Amino acid sequence: MTAANQGYRPGLVDMAAGQISREIFVNEEIYEEELERLFARVWLFVGHESQIPKQGDYFVSGMGEESVILCRDRAGKVHVFLNSCRHRGMKVCRYDEGNTPVFTCPYHGWSYGTDGKLVGVPYFREAYHEKLDKAQWGLVEVPQLCLYKGTVWASWDPSAPPFLEYLGDFVRYLDLTLDGWDGSEGGTEILGGIQKWRIPCNWKFPAENFCGDSYHNISHRSVDLVGIGPSGSGRRDMQERQMARRLHVALYERGHQTGVYVLPKDLPTPPSYQHSSVVAEYFAHCEEERRRRRGEWARLIGSPGEIFPNTALHPRQPRTIAAWHPRGPHQTEVWRWYLVDAAAPAEVKDFLRDYYIRYSGPGGMTEQDDMENWNYAHAASRGTIARRYPYSYEQGLGFETENYEFQGLRLPGTVMDITETKSSEHNLRNLYRRWAEFMDAGSWGELATWRIARAAE
Amino acid sequence: MSRDEDLTRLLLKQEIDEFLYHEADLLDDRRYEEWLALVADDVRYWMPMRRNVKFGEEEHEFTRAGQDINWFDEGKETLTRRVKQILTGIHWAEEPVSRISHMVSNIRLVEVNPSVEAPAEVTVKCRFLIYRNRVETETDFLVGKREDLLRRVDGQWNIARRKIVLDQNVLLTKNLTFFF
DSSP states (O other): OOGOOOOOOTTSTTTTTTTTTTHHHHHHEEEEEEEIIIIISSSSEEEEEEEESSTTTEEEEEETEEEEEEEOOOOOOOEEEESTTTTTTOOOSSEEEEOEEEEEEETTTEEEEESOOEEEOTTTTTTTOOOOOGGSSSSSSSSSEETTTEEEESSOOOTTHHHHHHHHHGGGHHHHHHHHHHHTTTTTOOOOOOOEEEEEEETTTHHHHHHHOOTOGGGGHHHHOOSTTSSSSSSSSTTHHSSEEEEEEEEEETTTEEEEOOOOOTOOOOOOTTTHHHHHHHHHHHHHHHHHHHHHHHGGGEEEEETTEEEEEEEESSSSEEEEEEOSSTTEEEEEEEEEETSSSSHHHHHHHHHHHSSSTTOOOOOOHHHHHHHHHHHHTTTGGGGGGGGGGOOOTOOOOOOOOTTTEEOEEEEEEEETTTTOHHHHHHHHHHHHHHOOSHHHHOHHHHHHHHHHH | OOOOHHHHHHHHHHHHHHHHHHHHHHHHTHHHHHHTTTEEEEEEEEEEOOOOOOTTGGGGSSSOOTTTOOOOEOOOHHHHHHHHHHSSSSSSGSSSSSEEEEEEEEEEEEEEEOOOEEEEEEEEEEEEEEEEEEETTTEEEEEEEEEEEEEEEEEEEEEEEEEEEESSSSSSSSSOOOOO
16 A cells, blocks of 8 residues: 555654654645644634624624625624534525525525524425424534634534633633733734635645744845835835844644744834824824833734634734635635734825735735745645655754743743744644644544643542 | 717826736836836725625625725825835745746726726726745745735826725735735
8 A cells, every 4th residue: 555545644744853744734635634633622713703793793704615694693692613504414504694584495495593593494384394403404503613802713522612712822812912002902804805715735834834834034035125114115014023022822722823023121012004104193192002001011022923723813914714725735815814903093094004915915015926936836745756855854852941031031832942043843743743632632532631741640 | 879979088098008017017027116116106006904704794795995904005105115025036946036027907997087988997897816926935825915006197097096906805915015
């Protein structure tokens, strides 16, 4: 038997050597197992409450390969349902968003309330003799749902730990994306228009890139030369690099990871958004507020990160959340939400929107080059010979720090300080470490290792 | 309309056709700087995203210029940067460069101001089919509608506004490294 027709097995992810088999990216059996063992058990990002402000509002989203409906029922409660009629499977909603009292299946006419209950069955009296138990045939609803600072998360696994426990200490890093720049709790909102597009590569290529691939500078050299940044040059404001500690932070037990910058004590955050005086003033003002509200923690500045397994965070410039939806082993569908401070003046929102569009997504001058790289990295890894050779994830292996502290600020997670070393693959290894645990583990009982440790104490 | 008026309009239509075909040639021949010279300094280049919406809710089908996230919503400054990026020779998404053909058809003048005899601004609608092939077998077909506002400055037509309506919901192309 060749590797090509074997599924997942231990050894493909070798954390001791820092090597990972190409099979986990291109093997179709592994992909099928991934849908079951990963996507059916983790927490996934579904959308934002601001997309469904009113009763009856809905937004059709995705979880893994499947279509789901995020909606607010008549009582104002938020639900996530599988977008598939219980009778014969037809999508009960083929609109992207809107407002409705019921979802009516266009095939045989079963209809469901916005609370998921089956409310209409044609010929219920005549053909079913009123014997169909409607209470048993409501839309399939996610067993677990969590609303956090406007964001909506769901899991198909009733035994998964609650979302905040799943996040663990990572919540501090997620907040860098969801709080207002002035430090106000959950002070962000979603801009209208969710970008959706396809990339011919395995979903883990973009996922690992957003974990903190600090090594792909050459990818973006052209945009750096041209300069699209919010201060008129480069692609982002990156002055932190001159004065702050640059860190990769990974939560081993959870599989979440992010890049961050930590400023020295009593040093101001470097100026940003200098291309527009109004916007520069707004952020300078927010920065003061943030320092007042957050104290020492205001020294923490966000950089790309990833909530395991497929929710990418871009907390600062541009501010986005992306979901990497698998569409077979060889294709990814990206959905990207863009965030701004809800309280920001219109001129600031306009400036940010223009910047976001020219930076991110398929039209974005930065990400266009990423997609080319992921496309052909994947394509060139599919061959029988190619897949015999693992990828190297060895950067910085063995140089991790526990209990990292910088001038009084102690960060949760296992840290790699890359201020001097420039780059590491610490965060990427963490993604695959957790990925392998999910592929190995039979239940959440084995995956929630922090509970086992606590019980032993 | 008199025969003279018909003829004047026909000649203008011919002139606009020629302009759009010439523009397509510049893009397909990768003469990007010459193409930029045809773009007005105050251009708005807008490509909305399109939602699936219920019959009767068409006003919500398109993302809004200047308010929502769009595929493109920019002026000449950003368009110029896009050209510069391609011309760096290290814009990997266009290196090696794509083979592109712009097909422009169904051209109609929908508004001419102030008059057909002395046209200063013309609103013109058309269909486009953009074929992109790159590297070995990678192929994209992008089909849709365009609405352009063309402005005559010193006897030369300029693109003052371009609205691009692509007939797709989920974008089936990994990136948009070319011009519409």
